[in-house]
Amino acid sequence: MAVEQFAVEASHIMMFARAVGDGNPIYHDEEHAANTEPGSIIAPPTFVQASAQFDPDYGLRPKIGGEGWFGSGGKPTGAKPRPSSGGASGGGGGGGGGLHAEQRYIYHRHPKPGDVLSATGRPGKTWEKQGRRSGKLVFSESVTEYRDQNGELVVTAIGVGVRTERPVDQK
Amino acid sequence: MALRASELKVGDTFEERLVEDLKRTQIVMYAGASGDYNPVHTDEVFTTKVAGYPSVFAHGMLTMGMTGKLLTNVVGDGRLAEYGVRFTSQVFPGDTLEAKATVTRVADGMVELDVSTVNQNGVEVLKGTAKARVD
Numbered sequence: 001m002a003v004e005q006f007a008v009e010a011s012h013i014m015m016f017a018r019a020v021g022d023g024n025p026i027y028h029d030e031e032h033a034a035n036t037e038p039g040s041i042i043a044p045p046t047f048v049q050a051s052a053q054f055d056p057d058y059g060l061r062p063k064i065g066g067e068g069w070f071g072s073g074g075k076p077t078g079a080k081p082r083p084s085s086g087g088a089s090g091g092g093g094g095g096g097g098g099l100h101a102e103q104r105y106i107y108h109r110h111p112k113p114g115d116v117l118s119a120t121g122r123p124g125k126t127w128e129k130q131g132r133r134s135g136k137l138v139f140s141e142s143v144t145e146y147r148d149q150n151g152e153l154v155v156t157a158i159g160v161g162v163r164t165e166r167p168v169d170q171k
Numbered sequence: 172m173a174l175r176a177s178e179l180k181v182g183d184t185f186e187e188r189l190v191e192d193l194k195r196t197q198i199v200m201y202a203g204a205s206g207d208y209n210p211v212h213t214d215e216v217f218t219t220k221v222a223g224y225p226s227v228f229a230h231g232m233l234t235m236g237m238t239g240k241l242l243t244n245v246v247g248d249g250r251l252a253e254y255g256v257r258f259t260s261q262v263f264p265g266d267t268l269e270a271k272a273t274v275t276r277v278a279d280g281m282v283e284l285d286v287s288t289v290n291q292n293g294v295e296v297l298k299g300t301a302k303a304r305v306d
Contacts, residue, residue: 006267012204019200020236026248045239045254047275049232052204060209071210076220100231104255104299158255167223168261 003119003143006054006146010113013043016050042110046103048146048155051119099168101139102160116149124158135165174246176305179277185245186286189237189268189288198264201233207268224261231258234268234297238288241270245284246303252281256299267291272301280304 010030014053017027022044025032033041052058062069070079113147124141131137146155190197199249202213207230210217218227235256242251262268268288276283283306288297 005231015200016204016236019197020233020240021197021203022236022240022243024240024243024248036248044236045243045251046232046236049207049236050205058206060207062208070221071208071214071223072216072218076216100258102257103232103235103257104253107251110249110251113229170225 002121003054003117006051006117006119007050008043008047008111008113008115010041012050012053013041013047013113016047017044020044020046038110040111040112041076042112045105045107045110047111048105048117048119048144048157051117051144051146070087072117098134098161098163100159101162102158104158106156106158108155111146111148111154115154117146117154119144119146133169134167136164137165174250174282174303174305176280176282177275179274179282179305181274181276183274185241187241187244187270189240189270191267193262193266193268194225195264197231198227198233201230201236202292205230205232207232221234226263228264229262229266230260231297234258234262234288235299237268238270238286238297238299241272242284242286242301242303244281245272246301246305250303250305251301252304253302254299255301256286256297259293259297259298260296262290262296266296268296270297275300277305280306 014028027044039149068079070077121142121144124143126140129137139160141160144157148154199213202208211222212227212230215227218224270288272284272286275285282303284301286301287295287298289295
């Protein structure tokens with residue numbers, strides 16, 4: 001995934017922390033955060049995943065107007081499923097399609113409001129495995145580097161997506 | 172708040188309930204915050220009729236995000252150096268998740284932890300490791 005400008009904002013951090021059920025005040029209370037070791041609001045550990053919001057070509061967001069979106073409207077699906085760009089996860093998707101298999105982050109520091117990050121991705125390894133519950137599995141890795149406005153590396157993200165032959169058997 | 176190496180030993184465990192009876196609305200909140208609007212997470216009609224799953228299911232990254240709360244509660248704000256997981260089973264609405272972190276190594280100003288999150292049936296949904304700075 002390539003993202004040119006991912007401006008880290010306090011309100012976005014607050015919403016993200018709420019979504020993962022983390023009420024730690026360092027994610028929303030500036031005054032509290034000023035007296036912590038980091039000294040300011042910081043982003044929770046998986047926040048850079050939200051860079052998908054700033055990827056203009058992200059495949060898992062309906063386009064303005066909704067045209068071509070594969071979720072339900074009047075019918076169960078609005079379009080044929082298409083390969084997803086999957087963002088930093090290097091996968092994601094559903095059905096007999098892509099799922100997120102692994103994710104790893106290396107923190108050089110923790111992002112904070114005011115940072116303007118950019119992300120550059122490169123493909124990593126690919127490999128195959130025979131799954132018990134979903135047929136042949138094809139794994140693909142992607143490595144994304146998040147750098148700040150000074151070009152310093154902030155977070156390295158390694159994602160592994162898997163495409164399954166059929167939906168995962170629930171038994 | 173931050174951990175001291177002298178107070179940690181291999182085998183120490185930390186546990187936290189991450190969510191009880193996961194609601195579809197929380198999954199919607201995560202879709203909105205993260206920007207991952209894949210309908211398999213929020214659109215029951217698409218997911219059951221087209222994708223072939225019994226219901227919508229949580230983003231793996233929501234489980235990783237919730238599990239991150241246990242880690243940062245243990246190691247302290249801004250101390251995490253590495254965090255990596257495998258998603259070993261899907262998480263569905265109604266699930267109750269418990270996370271556990273176990274100290275595996277304390278050396279060179281760092282603590283290493285194994286982390287595991289299980290659902291109400293004892294099925295592991297996430298398995299991983301983390302590394303954090305300690306005093």
